[in-house]
Amino acid sequence: MSLLPLLNSRFAAALSAVGAPDAQPLVQAASRPEFGDYQMNGVMGAAKALKLNPRELAQKIIDAVDLAGIASTLEIAGPGFINIKLDNAYLAAYVETALKDEHLGVEQSPAQHVMVEYSSVNLAKEMHVGHLRSTIIGDALARVQSFVGMSVTRQNHVGDWGTQFGMLVAFLIEEQQSGNAELALKDLEGFYRRAKARFDEDENFANTARDYVVKLQGGDAEVNALWQRFVEVSLSHCNAVYQKLNVLLDDGDVRGESFYNNDLPIIVDELREQGLLVESEGAQVVFLDEFKNKDGEPQASIIQKKDGGYLYATTDLGAIRFRVRELKIDRCLYVVDARQALHFQQLFTIAKKAKFAPENVSLEHIAFGTMMGEDGKPFKTRSGDVVKLVDLLDEAQERAFALVSEKNPGLDEATRREIANAVGIGALKYADLSKSRTTDYIFNWNAMLSFEGNTAPYLQYAYTRVKSIFRKVSDYDQNAAIVLTEPAEHALALELARFSDVVHAVAKDSQPHLLCAYLYSVATMFSRFYENCPVNQDGVTNASRLKVCDLTAKVLAAGLNLLGIKVLEAM
Ligand code: ARG
Numbered sequence: 001m002s003l004l005p006l007l008n009s010r011f012a013a014a015l016s017a018v019g020a021p022d023a024q025p026l027v028q029a030a031s032r033p034e035f036g037d038y039q040m041n042g043v044m045g046a047a048k049a050l051k052l053n054p055r056e057l058a059q060k061i062i063d064a065v066d067l068a069g070i071a072s073t074l075e076i077a078g079p080g081f082i083n084i085k086l087d088n089a090y091l092a093a094y095v096e097t098a099l100k101d102e103h104l105g106v107e108q109s110p111a112q113h114v115m116v117e118y119s120s121v122n123l124a125k126e127m128h129v130g131h132l133r134s135t136i137i138g139d140a141l142a143r144v145q146s147f148v149g150m151s152v153t154r155q156n157h158v159g160d161w162g163t164q165f166g167m168l169v170a171f172l173i174e175e176q177q178s179g180n181a182e183l184a185l186k187d188l189e190g191f192y193r194r195a196k197a198r199f200d201e202d203e204n205f206a207n208t209a210r211d212y213v214v215k216l217q218g219g220d221a222e223v224n225a226l227w228q229r230f231v232e233v234s235l236s237h238c239n240a241v242y243q244k245l246n247v248l249l250d251d252g253d254v255r256g257e258s259f260y261n262n263d264l265p266i267i268v269d270e271l272r273e274q275g276l277l278v279e280s281e282g283a284q285v286v287f288l289d290e291f292k293n294k295d296g297e298p299q300a301s302i303i304q305k306k307d308g309g310y311l312y313a314t315t316d317l318g319a320i321r322f323r324v325r326e327l328k329i330d331r332c333l334y335v336v337d338a339r340q341a342l343h344f345q346q347l348f349t350i351a352k353k354a355k356f357a358p359e360n361v362s363l364e365h366i367a368f369g370t371m372m373g374e375d376g377k378p379f380k381t382r383s384g385d386v387v388k389l390v391d392l393l394d395e396a397q398e399r400a401f402a403l404v405s406e407k408n409p410g411l412d413e414a415t416r417r418e419i420a421n422a423v424g425i426g427a428l429k430y431a432d433l434s435k436s437r438t439t440d441y442i443f444n445w446n447a448m449l450s451f452e453g454n455t456a457p458y459l460q461y462a463y464t465r466v467k468s469i470f471r472k473v474s475d476y477d478q479n480a481a482i483v484l485t486e487p488a489e490h491a492l493a494l495e496l497a498r499f500s501d502v503v504h505a506v507a508k509d510s511q512p513h514l515l516c517a518y519l520y521s522v523a524t525m526f527s528r529f530y531e532n533c534p535v536n537q538d539g540v541t542n543a544s545r546l547k548v549c550d551l552t553a554k555v556l557a558a559g560l561n562l563l564g565i566k567v568l569e570a571m
Pocket of ligand 1: 117120121122157158159316334336
């Protein structure tokens with residue numbers, strides 16, 4: 001069992017024994033070494049309920065709790081906290097087990113079907129920097145869910161439907177007629193801009209475009225084939241970005257807005273049958289008491305416009321209904337910009353009311369803030385255009401290449417490129433994932449590419465340092481037991497044993513920065529360990545310590561892999 005649930009369950013039993021069965025044990029990793037390894041913070045709550053002096057109650061809990069062979073000391077601190085120090089032999093055995101386990105001690109949850117919806121770009125244009133966060137946060141969360149034993153469906157809910165596709169198809173036909181179509185599609189951004197210009201300047205073109213929207217939605221074969229062609233090209237641009245980013249999304253994960261097209265009239269019918277739909281100014285709307293407009297009246301969510309057209313929310317209702325009924329999901333994480341918070345609150349409220357999703361299906365908006373440019377303003381090129389994501393990734397790799405070449409001029413170019421690609425992309429992703437996702441942050445090349453501090457290059461380098469130890473030892477006793485004696489050994493082993501707790505916290509709250517902070521801490525603890533506890537001295541290898549090194553390397557690699565960041569054996 002992971003350490004936190006284990007300690008919590010033992011203290012829960014102790015609380016029952018002292019007459020406070022309803023009190024929460026609230027065990028947490030200690031925030032400072034002088035507080036022990038863990039701290040039990042639930043004494044105060046229980047003392048209040050029982051009307052007892054907290055320090056006296058703390059002693060009773062210490063007397064009652066069964067942590068024989070797990071904790072070495074339990075101490076009362078402050079007004080009534082219990083500081084817990086784990087037993088070295090227990091930790092050693094824990095680490096030993098983790099080392100043999102394919103999940104490195106990370107407890108496996110009973111499998112649920114978790115969907116992680118991310119990236120979800122609009123296919124009319126190329127991916128730009130605004131798509132970075134959803135794509136990498138979502139990918140990390142999907143990896144974490146799989147690692148704790150969930151059955152995971154990744155979903156790329158691309159915007160492949162709507163009026164702009166009529167315009168794009170009309171322009172594609174023009175380009176085909178002049179024989180330029182294939183070339184034009186190579187630059188989607190330019191394609192969109194030129195199509196839009198045609199739409200704005202030429203009334204005939206605009207009418208044709210509108211006509212194509214109707215044909216597209218009506219299932220016209222020719223228009224649909226052209227639309228399909230456009231979608232394919234656009235998705236292939238996305239796939240190139242996903243590959244460069246080491247993000248596990250492919251065509252099989254795509255189920256775009258168009259997929260739900262035929263379900264939209266059914267959504268309207270079902271909402272009506274349930275008495276949730278009302279006509280308001282010609283439109284079909286749902287009034288939600290939970291949300292008030294500025295006049296304090298229930299907010300209306302439009303489901304179908306007066307002209308019969310459907311909205312973004314209608315498609316999302318169709319998607320929820322499908323995911324619950326057909327895919328049987330238990331939980332859905334929507335990794336989408338925080339600016340869509342209201343949309344998701346309303347959407348989830350309607351979905352629950354309409355029973356498209358039963359109460360026990362968890363629908364969660366995993367909101368994130370905005371990535372700002374180095375000047376603190378919206379991220380733009382010098383000329384004020386949006387930055388294409390692929391250009392940003394290329395720049396990350398080029399900058400990393402310059403750094404790696406400076407550090408390691410002796411390596412051949414192919415090796416330097418390989419290192420630079422992992423470091424550049426890793427740095428970019430880690431800089432994002434290591435910040436609390438709900439806040440905005442300022443992009444900074446120098447900070448993210450630094451080999452010092454809480455960065456990907458630092459962690460990637462730490463990993464290679466651990467691996468290099470193994471290249472120096474020739475022979476050691478694989479069967480030697482792990483023995484922990486020094487404080488630095490205890491601290492590192494404890495950190496390694498916490499991997500399960502941390503991964504589970506990320507799986508629960510979808511906060512990848514907790515994993516980043518943890519990995520940074522593992523790397524820091526390792527440095528201290530390596531300074532204080534010789535692994536290899538006078539030609540003699542300390543096999544116990546080498547095994548701790550082994551688990552350190554494995555945890556760093558697995559942790560970075562959960563973030564979608566590659567490690568190298570040497571750099
Ligand atoms: N395509 C949308 C956009 O670019 C994001 C879709 C988010 N997902 C959803 N189910 N609504 O704004």
